[in-house]
Amino acid sequence: MVFYFKARPEAGDYTIFMGLDKYENEELIKYGFPEDVWFHVDKMSSAHVYLRLHKGQTFDDIPEGVLEDCAQLVKANSIQGNKVNNVDVVYTPWHNLKKTASMDVGQVGFHNSKMVRTVKVEKRINEIVNRLNRTKVERKPDLKAEREAVNAVERAERKNQLREKKRREEMERLEKERQADLRSYKNLMVADKMTSNKDIASGHKTLQELEDDFM
Numbered sequence: 707m708v709f710y711f712k713a714r715p716e717a718g719d720y721t722i723f724m725g726l727d728k729y730e731n732e733e734l735i736k737y738g739f740p741e742d743v744w745f746h747v748d749k750m751s752s753a754h755v756y757l758r759l760h761k762g763q764t765f766d767d768i769p770e771g772v773l774e775d776c777a778q779l780v781k782a783n784s785i786q787g788n789k790v791n792n793v794d795v796v797y798t799p800w801h802n803l804k805k806t807a808s809m810d811v812g813q814v815g816f817h818n819s820k821m822v823r824t825v826k827v828e829k830r831i832n833e834i835v836n837r838l839n840r841t842k843v844e845r846k847p848d849l850k851a852e853r854e855a856v857n858a859v860e861r862a863e864r865k866n867q868l869r870e871k872k873r874r875e876e877m878e879r880l881e882k883e884r885q886a887d888l889r890s891y892k893n894l895m896v897a898d899k900m901t902s903n904k905d906i907a908s909g910h911k912t913l914q915e916l917e918d919d920f921m
Contacts, residue, residue, distance in 0.1 A: 707725075707726040707730060707844055707845070707846055708723055708724070708725055708726070708730055708734070708844075708845055708846070708847055708849075709723060709724055709725075709726070709842055709843070709844055710722070710723045710842070710843045710844075710845060711723065711775075711779065711838045711839075711841050711842055711843075712838075712841040713757075713771070713772045713775045713776075713838075714771050714772070714775060714837070716771070717769045717771045717772045717775075718760075718769065718772075720757060720758070720759075720760075720769075720772050721757075721758045722755060722756065722757050722758075722775060722776055722779060722838070723755075723756050723758070724753045724754055724755045724756065724779070724780075724783065725753070725754060727812075728810075728811045728812030729811060729812070731753075731754040731811075731812040732811050732812050733849045733850075734754060734756060734849065735754075735800075735803055735805055735812075735814055736805075736849075737849040737850055737852065737853040738756070738800035738801075738803070738853075739758060739800065739853070739856060740799075740800070740801060741758050741759040741760065741761060741763065741800075742756045742757070742758055742759070742799070742800035743756065743757045743758075743759060743765045743768065743776075743797055743798070743799055743800065744756055744797060744798055744799070744800055744803055744814075745757065745776045745777065745779075745780045745795055745796070745797045746780060746795070746796055746797075747780055747781060747784040747786075747787040747793055747794070747795055747796075748793070748794040748795065748796045748824065749794070750784055750786045750787045750793065751784060751785060751786060752780055752781070752783055752784030752785075752787055753779075753780060753783035753784065754812070755776055755779050755780040755783070756800070757772065757776050757797075764799070765797065765798065765799050765823065773797075773825060774834065775834060775838060776795075776797070777795040777825050777827045778827065778830065778831055778834040778835055778838070779834075779835065779838055780795055781793055781795060781827045781830060782830060782835045788830060791828055791829045792826060792827070792828055792829075793826070793827050794824050794825070794826055794827075795824070795825050795826075795827055796822055796823065796824050797822070797823050797824075797825070798816060798821050798822045798823065799821060801817075802816050802817050802818055802821045802822070803815075803816065803817075804816055804817045
């Protein structure tokens with residue numbers, strides 16, 4: 707089961723979600739999207755909360771209000787973190803999550819620690835948590851199928867981009883050939899390399915001259 711939430715509407719259409727338990731977390735780790743950002747209470751047990759950004763955005767583009775929503779939600783879903791003030795919440799892009807065979811179910815590390823950000827949550831703000839909970843929807847998605855559908859779209863886009871690149875390259879090649887032909891034709895038409903009809907005529911005897919020679 708995965709729980710979906712809507713971030714504050716004035717910030718735009720952002721979806722926040724988290725797994726029911728560590729087994730759903732494992733699936734979310736495995737089948738995440740490139741636009742997903744992962745949140746967790748630092749050095750404490752907590753839910754794995756994700757924010758799905760819009761295409762083209764990075765985790766440095768998260769609106770301040772949406773960041774606060776995610777931080778409050780992950781704190782509220784930490785047994786220990788929910789009870790204390792001044793907790794650190796870490797977040798990083800999904801593709802920076804590192805999973806090895808030796809790790810427990812739901813446990814993750816990072817490929818690059820420099821891509822991990824920290825936000826301090828001084829205290830739980832019930833107004834934010836309650837607002838998010840009112841938007842909560844439970845679903846049991848086929849995460850693998852969703853990821854494969856995204857992969858298929860991305861493959862099609864790459865094929866189209868490659869096809870368009872080849873088309874542009876072919877058009878550029880043809881244009882270069884055309885320009886080369888034009889330059890070659892202009893060289894042939896240079897005045898000092900041309901022979902006029904008068905020049906041709908001067909090099910040949912006239913009909914009268916030929917008749918005189920014959921006589």
